Amino acid sequence: MVNATPAPEAAAVADPTAGPGLTSVDNALWLLQLIGERQALRVAEAADLLGVARSTAHRLLSALRRRDFVMQDRPNGAYRPGPALNAIGLAAISRIDIRRVARPVLEELREQTHETASLAVLEGATVRFVDCVESLRSVRVGNRTGIVRPAHAAAVGKAILAELPLSEIERRYPQEELPRHTPAALGDRSALLAELQEIRGQGYALNWEESADGVSAVAVALHDTTGTPVASIGIAAPSSRMGNLQGVRQLAPAVIEAAQRVQERLRTTP
Template sequence: MSNTLHGSSSLSSVDNALRLLALLSDRRVLRVAEAADLLGVARSTAHRLLSSLRAHGFAVQDKANGAYRPGPVLIESGLAATGRIDIRQLAQPALEELRDRTRETVSLSILEGRDVRFADCIEGTRSVRVGLRTGKVMRAHCTAAGKALLAALPLVELHRRYPDGELEGQTEASVTSWAALEAELAEIRAGGLAYNREEGELGICAVAAAVRDVTGAPVAALAVVVPSGRMGTSPGLGAATLDAVRTFEERLHTVC
């Protein structure tokens, strides 16, 4: 008898957790009281279920006792389910705008754990330019796009991804100190732009900004990638990147 009751309780918890995932995907923002009412359970039960989803990366909180919204696992699973080609299609006008304005190679990147994947690129038109990187995976903290996305994460989610605070560099210029990375991410949050100065590859620099969905969650980043010798002589790269991000977000918000 006890085994039957225990089995029913487990199935009920699984069912409620799955319903919470669907609610998070649909509503994008969910409070404990709302979750309890919608599931027909006690607030303590709703809080326990949401805390479990948060612990596994399916939900995040911007602050203690705050509302929950989709976490990186749910976002990344959703991107995989719909296919990255959809994100690439949405980003295409923004990428083309950014390439035409800067004449440099531009990229669309997505955060995957502690890494960033280049989901799409358009090569620049200058005679000396950075080549295409589509499909390449690099450590997020060693790229402009990755740092832009890390800066856009809630602090609790950032610390969940780096519980030990250890950072492995890719070049001598890479940031390997957690304190230094935190300071840089704070600057990115304040200014909206992230920079990479030969931190991922020697001779290559970049500027990037995060693209957010309607809830403010980061879903991708746009970047301009340039030979290091041109980084200091192209002051308009940052403004062009932010303008392209706005173009992308306008399209994104109409479908998400």
């Protein structure tokens, strides 16, 4: 959650020496401050508070939405803090580094399962591994830190996607057809939406050779103090050792417990 200094209930005052570009930047920052304070803001309210036309407010909010700073629960709905804004608040205001908080849990998860444990964040329609504790087994999934994968084809990505509103899924995947990097990957948005619904029900996401041949995984989303999904934690293992999807599913309780431990540490870490 982003804490912002309360803004006065008045229109923003434009700097007469500022050019159009600087004015737009100032208005965009002002919008972020208002949304951080109010947690919800409609186009008409934004226009009134900024003292600009509704079309201008809509354009600014749309630009912020494209960059994940704000999000909408439904088309034409109110704008709320998005993943990018919450991530900045988590790091800059709360001064919590989720990698530092999650690292001990990743190590414990590796020791418990003897498989590679990872932490990942969503970036548009992709997911980036930001930390990893590699398995010590001779046959293992290697360190994935820094690697980017299609979010719809990775357990760590699908776990986060399942926590987003439908409007956000549709924005990230405007086309019905989805890119497939392996034969097992989902090929259309309808199939993705159906799987995300299943993930919400069971509390974890699975991956059987969807992002890379020979690799299977299970993951659970992590939330900030406002309930916004900001990352995911998962374990990946060679498919040959898991045997089938049920073998991967048996690792889910350990990942769910690990996610709960990270959430607790996020709430209590100064």
